[in-house]
Amino acid sequence: MSSINVENVRKDYGGVKALHSVSLDIKDGEFVSLLGPSGCGKSTLLYCVAGLEEISGGRVLFNGNDVADRGARERNIALVFQDYALYPHMSVRENIAFPLRRQKLDSALVTKQVNWAAELLGLTGLLDRSPSDLSGGQRQRVAVGRAIVRNPAALLMDEPLSNLDAGLRVHMRTEIKRLARELGLTVLFVTHDQEEAMVMSDRIAVLSNGHLQQFDDPMTVYRNPINRFVAEFIGSPKMNILPAPNGNAKIIIGARPHDMNLVKDGKANTDDFAVTGTLAMVEPAGHVYFLDVEVGGTLVKATTADIGWSAGRR
């Protein structure tokens, strides 16, 4: 395992600037998520670290060593692709063994390692299958197996869960986090799902349009977003953005729906921030109700645990 330092990395595709001077310092054994809307440069950054793309400027260091002179083959990086990229003509066993065989390891050792990885991921009974005979979740685990079977300097994952259905996604994110911690892997995990990033990571790097917005631990990113983009991107439902009550146009107020509750009888504490509006819609979400409240032409989302009203009342 290594630490990874990304220093002022830029990437241009012809005229398109995919990354503008991004810097990250990832510690050995740390789990870092790259979070951002699609097209913001997450995959590009991952590929730059892996050596699959040439960087246009800046440096990438593994354990303090500049790896500019190493191609993707020589960086000892493992990458789990969004489409898993399993070799379709090889069995699961051969897929997992592939990186070891490229290192010309002794075949007994290869078998041992493959069996270990298969057992770890619950693939033992599937080793002789072809990838086309696997379900999405199984393929995903084969891809992870192929990545961890050798001892990679870092494990990069490019939206590995986005092709799974909701339940499996939740299950797998716990699995991956556990695996990473117990094997002490340095992980760079790409996702556009803020919840995924929150629950999995030690730190989250929020990207937008090729710019790094914020790089902090999940709760800091949630509680102290550095700017409006981060504030709006993190948290579901989205944060409400409201004008300041004192009329100062330079200040806007962000309030998370979970922090906006109904006040009984229209009496709020004087030091609380309060708005009044028309209730447009109620969305039951199980543990809470989401309320769409129309305040001066904009919809504000709020929550309440208990509601005695119906839509349309003030």
Place this chain on the structure above:
Amino acid sequence: MALIDQHEATVLPPRRYRPRPPLFAYLASSPTLLMVVLVVGLPLVYSIWLVLHRANPITRKTTFAGLSNFRNIFKDPAFWEAFGRTLYFTGFALIGTTVIGMAIALVLNKAFFGRGFMRSVMLVPWAMAPVSVAVLWSFIYAGDVGTLNAALNDLGLGAWTQAWLGDGNRALNLVALTHVWNQAPLTALLLLAGLQSMPASLHKAAMLDGAGPVGRFFRITLPWLRPSLLFVCIIATINALMAFDIIWIMTRGGPGQATTVFAWLGYVYSFQFLRFGEGAAMLYVLTALSFACAIVFVLLLGPSRWRRRAQADTANAGAPNVAEAAVKARPVTLEPPKYKAPLLPRRARRLLAKALFRLAVLMIFLWSAVPVLMLLNMSLTPATDLIRTPASIIPSALTLDNFREVLFPDGGTTSTQSKRVPISLMNSFIVGTFTVLIAIALTPFAGYVFARWPRARSFQIGLWGILFTRMTPALTLVLPFFVIYRGLGIIDTRTGLVIAHLSILLPLIAWMMKSTFESVPQSLDRAAIVDGCSRFQMMIRVMIPVIRPGLVAAAIFGFLVSWNEFLFAMILTSTPDAQTIPVVLSGYLQQARFHEYGPMFAASVLSILPPVIIAFVFQRYLVQGALSGAVKG
């Protein structure tokens, strides 16, 4: 558990389920099937009758001969010699087209400036008529004044000049090479399609797993291309076995017997010795050989047995809940692979790779374009320059005289052959247009039915019939056509030629239409019917507009096939009234009058003009045509 396994519950109808097609299906497909029976089935039956009979050319009496025609040719040593040559020619062509086609495909699969242009250039040798190809290359290899000798003279290597096609073995190799030049683009095209369907992540993953470029080619690219390679090998083999036009123009089986392959021997038996039965027998051996090769390839490259679907019970056993198992430590902590600093820094390696890639692109350009540019050069060279000694490829002046001669023939100076060029161009155009119009009017309906009811037995028979005609040499059909046409009095007419070309185009375009409709989701049919269309209205209002690009591709492709067709046109026409441009081109060579080289090359350039325009302007359609199963020789 349940979450994991529900992905596998793809619902497939049981194998034996064959939905009964509605009446509409039979009505829609019957015109095409009927036409195919008429223009392919009938001649085929007649040729089978021929092969079972012996005709005495003098008394004109035919007697039933059983299989004795086959016995006779098997006793003929010439047959076995031709057999050996056919195998050699086919092997040469197969290896040549596959290696060169693969190289072209790999290079043109990379993104670089000018790739679209290069793809068009690459297609030109294949889009050209084999007759034009052969005319060009036979002059390149010609003794004394040939282009190759002229170029050697210009380079001061006069001592190396020779009659390139004069030596038997060399002639066979050079003819095979010419065939490769003509056919490699088809292989490249099919492999390119296979490469483009490969997910980019596959190579990235292999790179990260430590595989180098060569390793990735053999371990990732080749296995991925296996289905394409199977198809490519079958097509290349059939096309090589059936190769006829090039031999007819370049060597006519000679020198001696050196280039007499089966196709040529069958032609000689049928049309020179007039031993129809034995000629037909020879050609059926060719059909059998095609099938045998196809089977061998399927066994070698087809889907492998060991990858049989695993049993359902192991499937369930194999998915324990991961969360329950404790994460065990690695059995062995692997050392990271040793990093050896490479000989050259990464920058230098990249530059070197780039330079090599540029070189490869240049080579493809030279291979594909230089012979065609030579043809253009010769057509603009004064006719007298082409026969001067010592020969030189540098024209003393550039002139349009050759074109003037073939396009605006005047009474006095123009040769008879050149006078035929304008009419033949028009004939080619008329025949191509009508053939395509008829095929396009009929086949979408049949294609739709084949695509939607592929399991209905009657349609399966139809499809297999279409495949079978693909493996039958056109030579087998041409003799029955000749006899039938003489009876009907439509020999030497454009109508006759249109019908003959339909025998090639109907199966081809029906197949293309089938592939096109297979890509149209069936929900569209249902939507149209729910919205109140009858089946027929659905075809006209919804389906035809939806597949219009496919239709255009089929039309362009079909026109090219008809424009380039030589054998039917040669046998079934005799006067300028119906002769098409390949026939007139070949006529130049038969007259072989030196001063006609200039006009001959001008006519050649005119003959390749539509194919070249199509390759450049309608490249997309041409490629789509080739990919949707059209497998023109």
